[in-house]
Amino acid sequence: MALVPLKRRRRVARSPPAEPPGPGRFPSVVLCLVERRMGASRRAFLTQLARAKGFRVDVAYSAAVTHVVSEQNSGAEVAQWLAQQRGACGAGGDPALLDIGWFTESMRAGRPVEIEPRHRLRVTVPAAPHGGLMASYACQRRTPLLHSNQALTEALEILAEEARFSGSEGRSLAFTRAASVLKALPGPLGTLGELGPLPGIGEHSRRVIQDVLEDGVSAEVERVKLSERYQTMKLFTRIFGVGVKTASRWYQEGLRTLADLQVQSTRLTRQQQAGLRHYEDLSVPVGRGEAEAVSRAVQAALQRVLPGASVTLAGGFRRGKQHGHDVDLLLTHPEAGREAGLLSQAMSWLESQGLILYQHSQESSFVLCEGPGAPGARDCMDRFERCFSILRLEAQRGQRGPGAARGWKAVRVDLVVAPISQFPFALLGWTGSQHFERELRRFARHERKMVLNSHALYDTQQDLSLPAASEEEIFQHLGLEYVPPLERNA
Ligand code: CTP
Ligand code: MN
Ligand code: MN
Numbered sequence: 001m002a003l004v005p006l007k008r009r010r011r012v013a014r015s016p017p018a019e020p021p022g023p024g025r026f027p028s029v030v031l032c033l034v035e036r037r038m039g040a041s042r043r044a045f046l047t048q049l050a051r052a053k054g055f056r057v058d059v060a061y062s063a064a065v066t067h068v069v070s071e072q073n074s075g076a077e078v079a080q081w082l083a084q085q086r087g088a089c090g091a092g093g094d095p096a097l098l099d100i101g102w103f104t105e106s107m108r109a110g111r112p113v114e115i116e117p118r119h120r121l122r123v124t125v126p127a128a129p130h131g132g133l134m135a136s137y138a139c140q141r142r143t144p145l146l147h148s149n150q151a152l153t154e155a156l157e158i159l160a161e162e163a164r165f166s167g168s169e170g171r172s173l174a175f176t177r178a179a180s181v182l183k184a185l186p187g188p189l190g191t192l193g194e195l196g197p198l199p200g201i202g203e204h205s206r207r208v209i210q211d212v213l214e215d216g217v218s219a220e221v222e223r224v225k226l227s228e229r230y231q232t233m234k235l236f237t238r239i240f241g242v243g244v245k246t247a248s249r250w251y252q253e254g255l256r257t258l259a260d261l262q263v264q265s266t267r268l269t270r271q272q273q274a275g276l277r278h279y280e281d282l283s284v285p286v287g288r289g290e291a292e293a294v295s296r297a298v299q300a301a302l303q304r305v306l307p308g309a310s311v312t313l314a315g316g317f318r319r320g321k322q323h324g325h326d327v328d329l330l331l332t333h334p335e336a337g338r339e340a341g342l343l344s345q346a347m348s349w350l351e352s353q354g355l356i357l358y359q360h361s362q363e364s365s366f367v368l369c370e371g372p373g374a375p376g377a378r379d380c381m382d383r384f385e386r387c388f389s390i391l392r393l394e395a396q397r398g399q400r401g402p403g404a405a406r407g408w409k410a411v412r413v414d415l416v417v418a419p420i421s422q423f424p425f426a427l428l429g430w431t432g433s434q435h436f437e438r439e440l441r442r443f444a445r446h447e448r449k450m451v452l453n454s455h456a457l458y459d460t461q462q463d464l465s466l467p468a469a470s471e472e473e474i475f476q477h478l479g480l481e482y483v484p485p486l487e488r489n490a
Helices: 006-013 040-052 075-089 100-109 150-165 169-183 203-215 219-226 228-237 244-252 258-263 270-277 288-305 342-352 420-431 434-448 471-478
Strands: 030-033 067-070 096-099 310-313 327-332 356-362 385-394 408-417 450-452 457-459
Touching: 030 040, 040 100, 067 075, 067 100, 075 096, 096 100, 150 169, 150 203, 150 219, 150 228, 150 244, 169 203, 169 434, 203 219, 219 228, 228 244, 258 270, 270 356, 288 310, 288 327, 288 342, 288 385, 288 408, 327 342, 327 420, 342 356, 342 385, 342 408, 420 471, 434 450, 434 471, 450 471, 457 471
Parallel strands: 030 067, 067 096, 327 408
Antiparallel strands: 310 327, 356 385, 385 408, 450 457
């Protein structure tokens, strides 16, 4: 029997003809066929069939894909496939996960048929990126910015915030954890039963999830949103320089509005006064374009005071967010020691240009936490030279909001300086999300007996600090799969 040599057969059947994806006859439908179990040649055949009927079929997954079709795969398997594709292309997307039945019916009809429940694959056990059940630490999961359970996570996060406002950190963390797990699900949760063995979703969270799944809203969440206390706490804690404790005290004193605070402005710190003065501007989210403009302005200042110094956009923008509450910038210089004093010089220059509306600097207070008798690495969190500021940003093209007419806008900017040897730790620490960071540190402590902070990774068993030249190396030291910034939106 003349078998086609395996190698050649592979090459022939490997991938369907890669035609440039056009809009096709049905612009709102972009198919992607899963090769697993379907086989390469059948996939190629089905691809051609669909294209001949005017469907757009993409060979590679991207966020544009609306319909993922597979044959003889379980929902969990396709969900896992999807998580891998999202990881590989760095894109989100929220395609329907469909069985081949939908495809054949559509081909017969010559148009995409309505998706019915029977077409959908059931996602029962959510997959971790590399098989198995969902990992229990958020730093072991990939969490894209866009996910499929927005209504659920918003509800849970309101309760998390409410708990934080009440000083119940533990309860707040429980809701945050539950939301974070849902963010990592590869598809929309259909029923509570599908949650099965998911880690870290407690009774209360389950109740909320059930309510939202069944009624579209949770009565408890709606009640919280409308409560005077929640609304006032939200208003007050949005002020730069106002934390939960202060806001809570003001609420108890009967203060309710910004006007109430203005009357008492002598009681406010300088930072809070600045926050109140620029409240309107600061409550409009900073856009990515604006963040980049701020970054360029700071880079220009660095060029003046210390050529060779660099600025890196961290925080939510590095995780792919298009908007944020502030701009987080990390400064360093490739030669160790040259970064000393950099920030105050850069701020002075910006000041001389009239770009600083408020600044509050902290000197570096980092002490190496190594060896026996050291103060303990736990104590040296965030001791970089840093500056919390409000910058004046000239109006960007297309800018809307209160600053547009005036020609400039106040923007919150956090600046941090890290010596080059600590830069990867600082970058990892300042990229977030906050929950991802918390989970990284918890993982390091409980699973590896290591202490991680924005300066260093310390192995308590070997009693030494583990150096790293990149974020990847830090993940390696921790024995964790590397999670790129775009997937740290836990
Ligand atoms: N961070 C920190 N120490 C602080 C403040 C923030 O280490 N005193 C870290 C946080 O852990 C987070 C990152 O800096 O990882 C960014 O914080 P923040 O700006 O508050 O959050 P973002 O994720 O950037 O959210 P947003 O887009 O709303 O600014
Ligand atoms: Mn930020
Ligand atoms: Mn910040």
